[in-house]
Amino acid sequence: xxxxxVTAFAPAxxxxxxxxxxxxxxTVKAVGDRVQARRTAGRGIRIxxxxxxxxxxxxxxxxxxxxxxxxSMAGALSLPFGIEISIEKGIPLGSGLGGSAASxxxxxxxxxxxxxxxxxxLELLKFAxxxxxxxxxxxxxxxxxxxxxxxxxxxxxxxxxRTKQIPVPPNVRCVLVHPHMFLSTRExxxxxxxxxxxxxxxWQTANLAGFLSGCYTNDLxxxxxxxxxxxxxxxxxxxxxxxxxxxxxxxxxxxLGCSISGxxxxxxxxxxxxxxxxxxxxxxxxxxxxxxxxxxxxxxxDTEGARIVES
Ligand code: HSE
Numbered sequence: 517x518x519x520x521x522v523t524a525f526a527p528a529x530x531x532x533x534x535x536x537x538x539x540x541x542x543t544v545k546a547v548g549d550r551v552q553a554r555r556t557a558g559r560g561i562r563i564x565x566x567x568x569x570x571x572x573x574x575x576x577x578x579x580x581x582x583x584x585x586x587x588s589m590a591g592a593l594s595l596p597f598g599i600e601i602s603i604e605k606g607i608p609l610g611s612g613l614g615g616s617a618a619s620x621x622x623x624x625x626x627x628x629x630x631x632x633x634x635x636x637x638l639e640l641l642k643f644a645x646x647x648x649x650x651x652x653x654x655x656x657x658x659x660x661x662x663x664x665x666x667x668x669x670x671x672x673x674x675x676x677x678r679t680k681q682i683p684v685p686p687n688v689r690c691v692l693v694h695p696h697m698f699l700s701t702r703e704x705x706x707x708x709x710x711x712x713x714x715x716x717x718x719w720q721t722a723n724l725a726g727f728l729s730g731c732y733t734n735d736l737x738x739x740x741x742x743x744x745x746x747x748x749x750x751x752x753x754x755x756x757x758x759x760x761x762x763x764x765x766x767x768x769x770x771x772l773g774c775s776i777s778g779x780x781x782x783x784x785x786x787x788x789x790x791x792x793x794x795x796x797x798x799x800x801x802x803x804x805x806x807x808x809x810x811x812x813x814x815x816x817x818d819t820e821g822a823r824i825v826e827s
Contacts, residue, residue, distance in 0.1 A: 519555035519597075522629040526551075526622035526822035528607045529614035530690060531658040531778030533668070534745040535724040541614070541658035541778075542668040542684070543821060544692060546813040547606050549618040550825070551582055553626035556598035561586045568605040578650075581616040582623035585647030589624055592643070599627050608811070610698035612778040617659030618822075620647030625664070625822040637664055637821075641677060652701040652779075659778060666821030668731065684817045685734045688772070689792045692815065693762065693799040694782040695808035699755055704779035708751055719746045736772060736788070743773020743786065756781045758806030765798035774799075 527548040531541045556562065561577040577583030582603050590599065601623055607615035624640040624647075641657070641664055649655045661679045662669040668682040712720075726742030729735070753759045756776065762783050766774035770791035777784045787795050792814045803810045 519630065520827065521552055521554035522626050522824055523550055523552040523826035524622040524626035524629070524822055525549070525825045526618040526625065526663045527666070527820070528618055529659045529662045529778075530692070530784050531612070531614055532745070532748065532775070533727075534743055534749065534773060534775035535720065535727045536658065536670065537745070537748050538656040538658050539672070540668070540670050540724070541662040542690070542817050543662045543666050544613065544690065544813065545815040545818060545820075546692075547613065549606050549615065549622050550604040551619065551622035551626045552602045552604075552826075553599055553623065553630060555630050556600045558598045559590070559595070560598045561590060562598065562600045563603065564600050565602040566605065567603070573603075573605070573609070580619075581647040581651045582619040583647070584650045585620040585623050585644045586627055588646035589627060589640075589643040593631075599630065601626070608694060610700060611694050612699065612776065612780040612782040613692070613694065614659030614663060614778060616651035616701075617644070617648050618663050620644040621660060621663040621822045623647065625824065629824050629827060638677070638679070640664060641679070645674075645677075652705065654705065662821065664821050667819035668817055670728070681819060682728060682731050684731055685736060685739075687789045688736075688786055688817060689789050690815045690817055691766070691771070691785045691787060691792055691796045691799065692777060692782055692813045693784075693796070693803060694811045695756070695758075695803045696810060697757075697781050697808060699779060699781045701779040704752055704755060707755075708748065712747055716746050739786070740772045743775075745775050749775050752776055752780055756783065757808060758803055759783065761805065762799050762802040765802040766795050769795045769798045771795050
């Protein structure tokens with residue numbers, strides 16, 4: 517073991533945000549993963565420990581999201597040293613809160629601090645994407661990009677991704693309710709149809725454009741009217757017991773919109789701050805009526821992404 521150790525924190529994220537499948541996501545302030553990294557004398561990536569998770573995650577670097585992100589980084593940079601990491605999972609596994617992405621992001625941010633010449637966040641994004649692919653079976657960025665950059669983030673492109681932080685009206689809060697069940701992202705992606713009706717494409721395109729323009733212009737009515745996923749949510753709702761009742765509980769208590777966080781099972785709702793507690797209670801109760809206990813948070817959507825927290 518050589519050199520200093522650094523610890524990075526990467527926040528949980530809401531992928532898709534309803535209208536932006538695989539391209540839009542935002543940070544959740546309340547929870548996240550931490551990765552401690554240090555240089556080692558020999559080359560290669562080693563995972564020393566994983567703590568905090570409710571299931572066993574692989575310690576083999578190539579099979580672990582954080583490990584694979586670093587394997588990809590070390591290979592591309594031909595690093596003359598090795599890296600040993602310890603992962604502390606704060607995000608429940610299989611929750612739809614971007615846990616695999618957060619571990620990959622925290623790993624590359626921590627490792628970056630060990631480099632003689634640190635890289636830009638955009639360069640780190642590509643390595644983290646390789647890590648995320650291990651967990652979900654495909655390369656997508658809607659969790660990675662916000663966890664890395666912070667806030668509501670749109671990503672365009674995969675091979676040469678471009679990211680844009682979208683402003684969010686300041687009094688908007690996100691209510692998140694995570695029912696105690698596991699949903700595999702791979703499975704939630706496998707069930708999706710590969711084709712889309714033209715009318716649904718038009719509707720969803722309008723909703724994404726309306727949602728983003730509402731965010732830019734502080735127009736809550738536009739956000740509310742656009743906050744509808746007509747393509748993915750109808751296909752995944754059946755995977756989450758009580759989803760319709762939970763969504764109804766949110767919207768009837770003043771939510772701007774409510775949908776599935778990432779691949780689920782966490783359900784999220786955007787709302788004005790003063791509605792947040794009422795919406796949280798109603799959503800939790802609706803899940804309880806379907807025999808599901810839950811964790812729940814109310815989060816601002818601030819612009820703070822992954823960062824070094826100890827060095
Ligand atoms: N956009 C992804 C999905 C997020 O919905 O499948 C989960 O990784």
